[in-house]
Amino acid sequence: MNTKSFYPLLVVGGGIGGLTTALALARKGFPVHLIEREAEFGEIGAGIQLAPNASKVLDRLGVLAEISKYVVYPEGIVWMDAVSGKHITTLDLGENFVKNYRYRYFVMHRSDLLTCLLQACQQNPLITLETSRPVVRVEDLGDAARVTCANGEIYETEALVAADGLHSVVRAQLIDDSAPVCSEFVAYRGAIPIEEISNHAGLNNVFYWVGPDMHLVQYPVRRGELYNQVAVFKSKRYRPGSDDWGTVDELEEKFSQACEGVRTGLVKIKRNRRWPLFDRLPADNWTRNRVTLIGDAAHPMLQYIAQGACQALEDAMCLADKMEEFGGDIPKTFAAYQAERFPRTARVQTSARQFGEIAHIDGMGLILRNAYFAGRVSDDFTYTDWLYGY
Numbered sequence: 001m002n003t004k005s006f007y008p009l010l011v012v013g014g015g016i017g018g019l020t021t022a023l024a025l026a027r028k029g030f031p032v033h034l035i036e037r038e039a040e041f042g043e044i045g046a047g048i049q050l051a052p053n054a055s056k057v058l059d060r061l062g063v064l065a066e067i068s069k070y071v072v073y074p075e076g077i078v079w080m081d082a083v084s085g086k087h088i089t090t091l092d093l094g095e096n097f098v099k100n101y102r103y104r105y106f107v108m109h110r111s112d113l114l115t116c117l118l119q120a121c122q123q124n125p126l127i128t129l130e131t132s133r134p135v136v137r138v139e140d141l142g143d144a145a146r147v148t149c150a151n152g153e154i155y156e157t158e159a160l161v162a163a164d165g166l167h168s169v170v171r172a173q174l175i176d177d178s179a180p181v182c183s184e185f186v187a188y189r190g191a192i193p194i195e196e197i198s199n200h201a202g203l204n205n206v207f208y209w210v211g212p213d214m215h216l217v218q219y220p221v222r223r224g225e226l227y228n229q230v231a232v233f234k235s236k237r238y239r240p241g242s243d244d245w246g247t248v249d250e251l252e253e254k255f256s257q258a259c260e261g262v263r264t265g266l267v268k269i270k271r272n273r274r275w276p277l278f279d280r281l282p283a284d285n286w287t288r289n290r291v292t293l294i295g296d297a298a299h300p301m302l303q304y305i306a307q308g309a310c311q312a313l314e315d316a317m318c319l320a321d322k323m324e325e326f327g328g329d330i331p332k333t334f335a336a337y338q339a340e341r342f343p344r345t346a347r348v349q350t351s352a353r354q355f356g357e358i359a360h361i362d363g364m365g366l367i368l369r370n371a372y373f374a375g376r377v378s379d380d381f382t383y384t385d386w387l388y389g390y
């Protein structure tokens, strides 16, 4: 017989967004139950960049000090031309940056971040966690919500927060606003032991090598023990509904035009898995009665300004703040949360697309971009204040 459980607050999905939501709500005194699809909590073997807007949330949640043990603080974000190998511009992340934003910019391994968040959840008596619970059905009951897992277990709740990512089952069933948008770009990525990188541009920076319809991002993670690389390009073979695009031969062909430094880095990138890149146009429809979405389930974005997880962290904190403000009144909390988060996340989603266009531009646009950036000083924060200073 199927079991049926009731929890006042239920989070679906135990990625960065879901675990942070559980932690933020519990730290405000609300008991939370979280269910995760996979048999174990985990993240992929690649890096993540976290800007001051994310550090601020992690600090408020009391986990920044523990997380700091695993990070690398880059001196700058350096844009290089992937074809000519020439420097384009640098965003200085040093003293003036920290003075401006109060928090540092850091990079780390995803699994280190997830482990820290998971441990903080496990240590909090108000949080209970279950794995191997893939949600397959969601029902909006008006003054409650019900989810059914693949094994037939049923959970009822007064407040359902879905943090089930880009291909959210909850979103598909409750909002039904079509599939995410495929960008026709694909990523290959992974972190390797730092010793395996003999020829690099420098270990103290985040490097963005940008070229026509492609880029390579490189930075050290895990206290400098590993080196993370992400190679991204637009596939000419993309066909809707097909999975035979963005292949390894296309990767090789696309990057064959890159400068030697980029080609050397590319050799070390794992080719066994590819990540097609999706986003959505902003839409302010992520809340229905007692159900709301957070993170990629609500507002998936392209990774070009490294903000998807940062926005999920901001969401989690905002939701918890609203819960406190409205004394646990769920409809008011969810409505206020979406009203506050929509304009912010919409701007980040659209800016990420624009930033991708700037990075991947060719021809006269490329010449003008490089000339424009050449006049920029490295501690000019005009373009980042709205994003990092939130």
Ligand SMILES: Cc1cc2nc3c(=O)[nH]c(=O)nc-3n(C[C@H](O)[C@H](O)[C@H](O)COP(=O)(O)OP(=O)(O)OC[C@H]3O[C@@H](n4cnc5c(N)ncnc54)[C@H](O)[C@@H]3O)c2cc1C
Pocket (backbone or CB within 6 Å): 012, 013, 014, 015, 016, 017, 018, 035, 036, 037, 038, 047, 048, 049, 050, 133, 134, 135, 136, 163, 164, 165, 166, 168, 169, 187, 189, 230, 275, 277, 294, 295, 296, 297, 303, 306, 307, 308, 309, 310, 311, 312
């Ligand atoms: C190449 C690349 C680089 C990126 N770099 C950065 C970066 O540097 N900085 C940054 O801030 N962001 C970055 N991002 C974006 C970031 O990875 C995502 O925005 C973030 O991981 C979203 O977190 P989430 O918790 O919302 O979703 P997810 O990480 O997708 O987590 C969803 C969780 O829900 C679970 N789940 C899914 N379906 C179900 C179900 N039916 N039932 C139960 N559980 C379920 C999953 O198993 C998973 O644990 C990058 C993205 C890409 C693709």
